[in-house]
Every structure is written in C-alpha cells, then in structure tokens.
Amino acid sequence: MSTRPSFGLSNFLLLVSWITFITQLCVAVEIDMEGLPDTGLNTSTWVTGQLPPLSDIWDLNDIQIAAKNVLSPRYYASYRTGALDEITYQANLNIWSQLRLNGYSFRNVSNINTRTTILGYNFTMPFFIAPAAEAGHTNKSAELSLASAAGKAGILYVPSISSTKSIEQIAAAGLPNQTMFHQEYIWSNQTRVIDELQRMEKAGFKAIVLTVDNTGVNGIRTRSLRYTGDEDDTGHDASFDLNSLANFRNLTSLPIVPKGIKTWQDAKTCLDLGFPAIYVSNHGGRVLDTAPTSVEVLLDIKKYAPEVFEQMEVYADGGVRRGTDVIKLLALGARAVGLGRSPMFANIWGEEGVTHMIQLLSTELQTSIQLMGANDVSKINSTYINTKLVESMWAQ
Numbered sequence: 220m221s222t223r224p225s226f227g228l229s230n231f232l233l234l235v236s237w238i239t240f241i242t243q244l245c246v247a248v249e250i251d252m253e254g255l256p257d258t259g260l261n262t263s264t265w266v267t268g269q270l271p272p273l274s275d276i277w278d279l280n281d282i283q284i285a286a287k288n289v290l291s292p293r294y295y296a297s298y299r300t301g302a303l304d305e306i307t308y309q310a311n312l313n314i315w316s317q318l319r320l321n322g323y324s325f326r327n328v329s330n331i332n333t334r335t336t337i338l339g340y341n342f343t344m345p346f347f348i349a350p351a352a353e354a355g356h357t358n359k360s361a362e363l364s365l366a367s368a369a370g371k372a373g374i375l376y377v378p379s380i381s382s383t384k385s386i387e388q389i390a391a392a393g394l395p396n397q398t399m400f401h402q403e404y405i406w407s408n409q410t411r412v413i414d415e416l417q418r419m420e421k422a423g424f425k426a427i428v429l430t431v432d433n434t435g436v437n438g439i440r441t442r443s444l445r446y447t448g449d450e451d452d453t454g455h456d457a458s459f460d461l462n463s464l465a466n467f468r469n470l471t472s473l474p475i476v477p478k479g480i481k482t483w484q485d486a487k488t489c490l491d492l493g494f495p496a497i498y499v500s501n502h503g504g505r506v507l508d509t510a511p512t513s514v515e516v517l518l519d520i521k522k523y524a525p526e527v528f529e530q531m532e533v534y535a536d537g538g539v540r541r542g543t544d545v546i547k548l549l550a551l552g553a554r555a556v557g558l559g560r561s562p563m564f565a566n567i568w569g570e571e572g573v574t575h576m577i578q579l580l581s582t583e584l585q586t587s588i589q590l591m592g593a594n595d596v597s598k599i600n601s602t603y604i605n606t607k608l609v610e611s612m613w614a615q
C-alpha cells in the first residue's frame with residue numbers, strides 16, 4: 220500500500236506566498252509618471268488601488284504618483300486636471316527650473332527661523348493648505364484630516380466652500396485656538412453668500428479668501444470632463460464687477476483676501492480699494508489656460524506697482540512642490556505660499572499622509588534656507604534669486 224507524502228504546513232505557506240507574489244506581479248502596473256522629475260521612485264511593489272507605504276514617499280511628486288495609484292481614474296483626473304491644453308498647469312510646474320537661487324557662504328546659519336505671520340496670526344511655516352473642493356473623494360475624513368494636520372503642524376488651512384464637510388465640522392476638527400481662514404465664492408444667490416459668511420464668522424474663521432478668478436464659469440477641464448460630461452452651472456455671479464468687490468466688504472466684518480489675481484493691474488486695484496492682502500493664483504491652471512504663472516505676475520507687480528508689496532500682504536500659489544519653490548515665491552515678494560493638489564493627494568493616507576507631506580516640505584524649506592546662507596524666512600528677498608531667464612522671456 221502506497222502512503223501519500225503529507226504536504227505539510229510549511230509547504231502550504233510557501234505556496235500561499237508564491238500565489239500572493241504572482242498575483243501582485245499580475246496587478247502591479249507601470250504608472251505613467253507624467254514627466255514629473257525622476258528621483259528614482261520605484262513603484263514595482265505597489266498594487267493598483269492599494270495605499271503604498273509612507274516609507275516609499277520622499278517628496279510631493281511621490282505623493283501625486285501614490286494618489287494616482289490609489290484613486291479611481293475619474294477622481295484622480297478631477298484633482299489633477301487643468302483647463303484646456305493644461306499649458307498653465309505645466310508652466311506652473313516648469314517655471315521653477317528657470318529661476319536660480321543664490322547661496323551665500325560665510326553666514327551664521329546655526330539657527331533657522333521659518334515662523335511667520337499671515338494677517339497678523341502666527342504660523343510655523345510660510346506655506347499653507349489652499350482651498351480645494353471635495354476632499355472626500357480621497358478619504359472619508361475629507362477636510363477634517365486637513366484641518367487637524369494643519370493645526371498640529373501650526374500651519375494655516377483655508378478650506379474651500381465647496382468642501383465635502385460643512386463649515387462647522389471643519390472648524391470643530393481644528394485644535395482649540397487654531398487659526399483658519401475660509402474660502403468663499405461669489406454665488407449669484409446673495410442670501411447664500413450672506414448666510415455662509417455669517418456661519419464662517421460664527422465658527423471662528425479669521426478671514427475670508429474670496430475667489431475672484433472663475434466668476435460665472437469654470438475653466439473647461441477636458442481631462443476631467445471625459446469622465447463627468449458637461450459640468451453643472453457653477454452658480455457663480457458673472458456680473459460681479461469692481462463695485463461689487465468694493466461692496467462685498469459690507470457683508471462681513473472679517474478681512475477679505477481676493478484670490479485669483481493674475482495681473483498687476485488687478486493687484487493695484489485691490490490695493491487702491493484698501494484690501495489688506497491679495498492672493499496671486501491661476502487656480503492651479505484650472506481656469507484660464509495660458510494665464511501666467513504666479514512667478515510672472517509677481518515680477519510684473521514688482522515692475523509696475525511695487526507699492527503693492529510694501530502696503531499689503533501678497534500670497535501666491537501654483538505648482539509648488541518643493542521647499543525651493545516656496546523660497547522662490549518668497550524671494551519674489553510673497554509672504555505666504557499655498558498648496559492645492561499636494562495636501563489633497565496626501566490625504567489618501569488621511570491625517571498621517573498630510574502630516575508627512577507637511578514634514579517633507581518643512582525639511583526641504585529649512586535645508587534650502589540654510590544652504591542659501593539665510594537664517595530667517597522674513598529675510599528672504601530678491602538678493603537670493605536670479606530671475607533673468609524668466610524676465611528675458613516674459614517682458615510686458
């Protein structure tokens with residue numbers, strides 16, 4: 220009588236691990252890196268649709284690729300998309316390589332200060348989380364993890380009025396005494412505007428970031444429209460003009476910061492109207508395609524209306540992925556710099572991912588400041604930057 224050899228537990232476990240390995244090989248797909256800088260990210264062990272370990276993530280571009288791996292193509296497209304041919308979206312990412320930072324030796328950089336104030340409120344870093352709609356498609360915690368991570372890191376968060384969570388829920392997710400501003404759109408329904416402004420004030424937000432760059436319509440975001448079809452009416456007021464802007468201030472006692480300034484003329488207008496700050500932005504390339512980058516707009520303001528920098532605070536965003544990008548905008552006169560997509564993408568891991576993103580950017584910022592021979596963000600000025608290449612191509 221023949222006895223069958225027993226298969227044994229260890230052989231069984233070996234078989235299971237082989238099957239797992241082969242399955243992973245089958246589902247691990249090569250991810251199109253979209254021309255982002257190649258820093259050696261290896262995604263061969265990642266499984267489509269699953270969160271990669273945070274230990275694989277070394278910079279904000281890695282975060283974007285991880286989000287692309289995890290999110291459905293539809294939702295990845297909705298965050299990632301720019302308008303039309305995405306010329307401005309790409310320009311936002313590429314402009315940094317045309318600017319040079321000057322690094323000075325023989326300076327004491329044993330203590331680095333990155334703290335700053337924004338509208339008089341204290342923050343640990345000169346960068347902040349910009350308003351971005353519907354964080355709920357990356358994580359169930361949506362904006363709550365963004366508020367919490369920002370609060371613990373001591374940076375500013377400006378939630379969007381098109382958030383997944385309500386004004387009150389986001390306010391409650393912050394730390395006690397955490398300073399947040401809130402973004403608002405110019406709805407054609409003024410009752411809605413007044414109601415939202417009152418709720419923001421009551422919930423403890425300290426300023427209103429009023430987006431003025433997509434009045435009436437959104438940009439045509441082809442990459443995203445392929446999944447969604449034509450988007451609904453924005454509900455924004457297309458008749459909003461200079462008088463409306465001036466009068467808007469009567470609707471709230473909070474300071475108002477117009478966001479989406481794309482020309483030096485509009486910057487000067489806001490100064491003349493007495494706004495305390497402006498926010499230079501092309502909405503991450505999602506509104507007017509071929510609009511200039513913030514770098515170019517800041518250069519124009521410096522040339523044609525330098526008093527803007529002396530008399531009001533200027534914030535800027537668009538394509539900021541590196542500590543050196545933050546520094547370049549500071550050197551061009553910005554006081555604080557916003558991040559749109561990166562915190563949204565980092566939220567695939569929830570608060571832990573957003574915290575990791577803030578830490579990566581903080582480290583890059585601190586290291587680069589030190590290497591430039593500067594010891595304080597408030598001292599970063601035009602002596603630290605060479606803009607000749609951009610200026611030779613961008614002369615108005």
Ligand SMILES: Cc1cc2nc3c(=O)[nH]c(=O)nc-3n(C[C@H](O)[C@H](O)[C@H](O)COP(=O)(O)O)c2cc1C
Nearest residue numbers: 298349350351352379430502503537538558559560
């Ligand atoms: C998915 C997404 C949603 C956005 N939603 C808003 C919004 O609701 N209000 C707004 O003022 N800006 C919005 N923005 C623009 C951002 O505030 C910011 O200006 C831009 O994303 C910065 O560029 P970056 O993504 O390259 O960092 C959004 C941007 C993205 C990517």
